Amino acid sequence: MKHVGTPLQAGTPDFGAAGGDTHQPGTALRIAFIAPWNYANGLGVGARSYASAFWHTAHRVNFSPIYRPFHVHARQPLTSDVTNFDGPADIAIVNINPDGWDPLLTDAQWAVVRSARARVGAFVWELDTIPESWARFIPSLDAVWTPSRFCADAIARATDRPVHVIPHPIQVAPPPMVRAAETGVPPGKRTILYAFDGTSFLSRKRPIALVEAFAASGLGTRGWQLLLKTKNLQHAGAAGAALMAAVDADPAMGLITSTLREDQMSALVEAADIYASPHCSEGYGLTIAEAMARGKLVVATDFGGSRDFLDASCGFPVACRDVKLTKDEGPYMKGGGWAEVEIPALTEALLRAAALVEAGDMSLGTAARARIARDFSPEAVARQMNASLAAIAARSPAAASAAPSSAGTL
The missing domain is CATH 3.40.50.11930 (Rossmann fold)
Structure with missing residues (x-):
């Protein structure tokens, strides 16, 4: 303890x-x-x-x-x-x-x-x-x-x-019986996935940073797609509308807004090649740990609770800079601290992870699964x-x- x-x-x-x-x-x-x-x-x-x-x-x-x-x-x-x-x-x-x-x-x-x-x-x-x-x-x-x-x-x-x-x-579970097609994943493409709830504040989850990094990476021209699984985006106001517009403007990006059962969500993670989290902070990072438990390559901001289980030996922690909130963000008070991921560093991490997938090298994913199984x-x-x-x-x-x-x- x-x-x-x-x-x-x-x-x-x-x-x-x-x-x-x-x-x-x-x-x-x-x-x-x-x-x-x-x-x-x-x-x-x-x-x-x-x-x-x-x-x-x-x-x-x-x-x-x-x-x-x-x-x-x-x-x-x-x-x-x-x-x-x-x-x-x-x-x-x-x-x-x-x-x-x-x-x-x-x-x-x-x-x-x-x-x-x-x-x-x-x-x-x-x-x-x-x-x-x-x-x-x-x-x-x-x-x-x-x-x-x-x-x-x-x-x-x-x-x-x-x-x-x-x-x-985190339970290291066998692959789900649900087929990826039932979750809305377009077939035939390599997939980077990020899952978040619109009520958890887009200023904290920061999906727009991942959209920008994916666009900068050029992975969309190499047969990759970025999927954002979300819900309650209608409660995210102007930030939610801006995110939807940015995703709609790129044919290599997609939004899944339908409600998924837990087995369907597991199938979605299983179908992804890379899980990415550009968060400003996570108290724990459940989706990160769950993706690691499935042996996925994980790219995530090197800040918050995910630092307890994600490091360079089992994934891609991404450089970030400390920031202080200049205004209240829902329950998060002005003056409190979290971090913002560096977009160039996030772009580079996506490219490195994609290169491993394309080469068939899943050693980091294997290490991630072992870390979760042993300690969590x-x-x-x-x-x-x-x-x-x-x-x-x-x-x-x-x-x-x-x-x-x-x-x-x-």
């Missing part, structure tokens, strides 16, 4: 009356996991990945979904609690950022959080500093889980609570979860004081 911040043994959590006695080391814990695992968005994928790791622990876990509407995101078919124990939890883990607790948690879920002996927030963030509201909220937790060292560093700068790096596990499998992450949960349980008292009635009261 990796952690930053104060030692795990230090301090007393500032929480209210909690159920149960101090946990005895070596026994199975009762874990309440409240998360948007029933939603079709990046947070939902991350929550489902955590659930896959929990199944490899010896703990009893109650899985509780998000019942309330979650922005514009669609619910998955199953929205129901999965119960493996009765009574208060030893540890309640809420996999929602602090600003989402009040609008998304039900009264019953708040009761689960209040009755637990220890409370953990599982957060992800994309700037080098966290919002002030987070800094006020975190002292009421016993610990924070976050999926990358980038996130951990940002959070730890604002709190003395333990911050544990628990990566999102559900089994590997379960071991990190076990170490974290044991440490949290060991330092949790039988009772404390001042549990929050809601996030807004902090």
Whole structure:
């Protein structure tokens, strides 16, 4: 287990009356996991990945979904609690950022959080500093889980609570049964793919940088195509319209805006030769890790959470420059820091990756798959979860004081 911040043994959590006695080391814990695992968005994928790791622990876990509407995101078919124990939890883990607790948690879920002996927030963030509201909220937790060292560093700068790096596990799966043609991939061309959600802010995802780099590379004249898989682009305003116009102007580029099932999305990644991510920041980089797990050559900005698994030994990290936001970008505050990929460097990386594909050299893709299988499998992450949960349980008292009635009261 990796952690930053104060030692795990230090301090007393500032929480209210909690159920149960101090946990005895070596026994199975009762874990309440409240998360948007029933939603079709990046947070939902991350929550489902955590659930896959929990199944490899010896703990009893109650899985509780998000019942309330979650922005514009669609619910998955199953929205129901999965119960493996009765009574208060030893540890309640809420996999929602602090600003989402009040609008998304039900009264019953708040009761689960209040009755637990220890409370953990599982957060992800994309700037080098966290919002002030987070800094006020975190002292009421016993610990924070976050999926990358980038996130951990940002959070730890604002709190003395333990911050544990628990990566999102990635399953190295066999090729999907769905055919690439069913996903809208035009046949007969080499493909560079980038997948992103329009509600995740185009200023952060920065697909226009990839459009510019692909055009500069000349790969379109060599039988390559750039595919952008997106959704919710109608919510991206002028930036979304400009992106669509740029893609429409080049016959070697295409947009896939239809909703794909998870097996179809897997087939789309499988059909690609290169996965590219020109992001300004990723709290983790799920799509990058998923492409690596499929043995793809990955070209990505060398910034954010993806640095935990993508380096020159298994892909193409691309040079970038640090920038400070000059205005608010949705939830991202003016003055916060992320990075902008260098277009010439991105162009060069695409050309180098394409040359390997054309030569039939997939050694970097093989190394990428091995990296994910070794360090980021559900089994590997379960071991990190076990170490974290044991440490949290060991330092949790039988009772404390001042549990929050809601996030807004902090």
